[in-house]
Amino acid sequence: MSAPILSVENVSKRFGGVVANDAVSLAVPEGAIIGLIGPNGSGKSTLFGSIVGFHPVDGGSVRFRGEEITRYRVPKIARMGLVRTFQQTHIYGQMSCLANMLISIPQRQERFLASFRRPKGEEIERAESLLASVGLWEKRQLAAGELSFGQQKLLEFAMALMCEPRLLLLDEPTAGINPTLINGLVAQLRRANAELGITLLVIEHNMRVIMNLADHLYCMAHGRILAEGDAEAIRADQRVIDAYLGAQ
C-alpha cells in the first residue's frame, strides 16, 4: 500500500471522566477505502471530531499528507482537503438544494474578492450533475430543510463531493437511507474513490455494506482499537464478535 494520507497516533480524548478515545492509532493509505466499525458509544464519531479539529485532543498526534494538523481548527483542515460528514445531517435548511451545492465548492484557494462573484456556469453544471447522481435533481430548487432525512443525507454526500476533498470521513452514510437506495450509494462511494481519487474513511453499522466496501477495517470498542484487518479477519475475530454481542 502507498504512504498514509492520514495517520492518527495515540490520540486520546476525555469528556470529564469519560474516556472517549484512549490512545487510538490508525493509518489511512492514499486511495483506500477504510472502514471503522464498533458498537454504539465506542468512540468512532469522537475520533472523527478529533481528526478534523472539532474539539481539542488531550494527547497524541494527527498527520494529514505529512503535515501535523493536531492543533489546527476545523475550517483550516477542511480547506486542506479533509472533510467530514455528520451522523445527524448538517445541511443549510433554508437554502435551495442547488445553493447548498454551490456554496460547497472547494475553498482551498478561495480569495476574499472571489466571494463577490456569482456562481460560474460550470459550477452550476457540476452541482446539477452531482445532484442528479444522488437522485435529487428534481428537488434542486426545493429548500434543503424540506427534504426527508435520507434525502438530506444524500445531499450532504453530494455536497462533500462538490468540495473535492482528498480524504472524506463519512459518518454512517447509509443510516436512514431507503434500502433500495443503499446499493446505489455504495456504487457512488466506489466511483468517488476510483474516479475522483477520494480516499474514504467510513463509519458504518451496516455490516453487509461495510464488509463489501472497505479494503481494510478497524473495529473500536470502549474508546480503543480492538482489532484491524480485512473483512474476513474482522468477521472471524472473536473479540469483535464479543464486543458486538457482549462477551460472557
Added chain:
Amino acid sequence: MSGARDWWLMAALLCVGIVAPFLFPALVAQFAFLWLMVVFALSWDVMGGQMGYNSFGNILFFGIGCYTTAVVQRDFGFDYFAGLGAGLGLSGLIGVGAALLIGRAILGLRGHYFAIGTLGLGIAAAEIAGGWHYIGAGAGMVTPVFPGGVDTRNLFFYGLLFALAGSCFIFLRALYQCRFGMAINAIRDNEDKAEAMGLHTLRYKITAWCVAAFFLALAGGLAGNMIGFIDPRDVAFAGATYGVWMVLMAVLGGKGTLWGPVLGAAIFHLVQELFWTYLLGWQRVALGGLIVLIVVFYPQGIMGWLRERRAGHAVRDGEAQA
C-alpha cells in the same frame, strides 16, 4: 427568477421617490425619514436576517456617523457642502473601522450570546458620548446651518437619503446574488457545517457587519444634519427608538428577504405617523401593542408569510398534477 419583477418594482419606487416630494411638499421631511427607516431596516437585515446574527448594537454605527460628520463640519473649516461631503466620507471609514475592530472581538460569539453582547454597545457609546466634552457631552452638538431656506434644505436631505436608500438596496441585492450572499445564508442555517466545509466564516461575518456599518454611518451623518441637533441618547445612540425600530421593521417585513425590510419600514413608518397624529398621548402604547401583534401573528414577517402561502399553493398544485 424574480429578476424582471424586481426591476419593475425598483423602477416604480424610483418614480414614486422622485414625484412624492413635489406632490406632497408639506410631507418632504416625513418622506426623508421614511428613506432613513429603509436604510435602517435594510442594513440591520444583512446580519439579523441574512446571516442570523441578531444585533442590537447597530445603532452604534449610526451614532458614529452623526458625530463624525458634525465634527468634520465644525473643525475642518470647509464650506457647508464640502464639509458635509468630507464628513460623510470619514464617517463611512470610521464606521467600517469600528465594525472591523468590534467584529473581530465579538463575532466569535454565537446566537443569543452575540445578541446580548451587542446590547451593551449602544448603551456604552451613549454614556461615552454623554461625557465627552469634545463632542458636546450631554448638551449634544448643533450641526451647521444649511445655506438656504427650510424647503430647499428638506428637499436636499430628502434627495440624499433617497439616494442612500436606493444605493443600499441595489448594493445589497447584488451582494446577495453572489457567493457572499450564499455564504452568510449558510452561516445562518448551520454555522458548524459552514466551518466543516472550510468556509472563512469569521471573514464573512466581519464583512457583513462592515457593510451594515458603512450604510448606517452615512445615514447617521445625513440624519444628524437633517435633524440639526445631535443628542447623545435621543438621536445618535437612540437604542430605545431607532435601535429597536430597525429590528422591528425588518421582522415586520420579513427577515432574510430582499424586499421585506423595505416593506416593513414603509408600513412601520406610516403606522407610526398615524399613531402620533391620531393617538397622541397613547402613541407609544399603541406602538408597543403593534409590536406584540407583529411578533405573535407574523413571526415570519409579511414576506415570509406570503412565501409560505405561495409554497403551500405550489405543493397543492404539485399534488394535483401528480
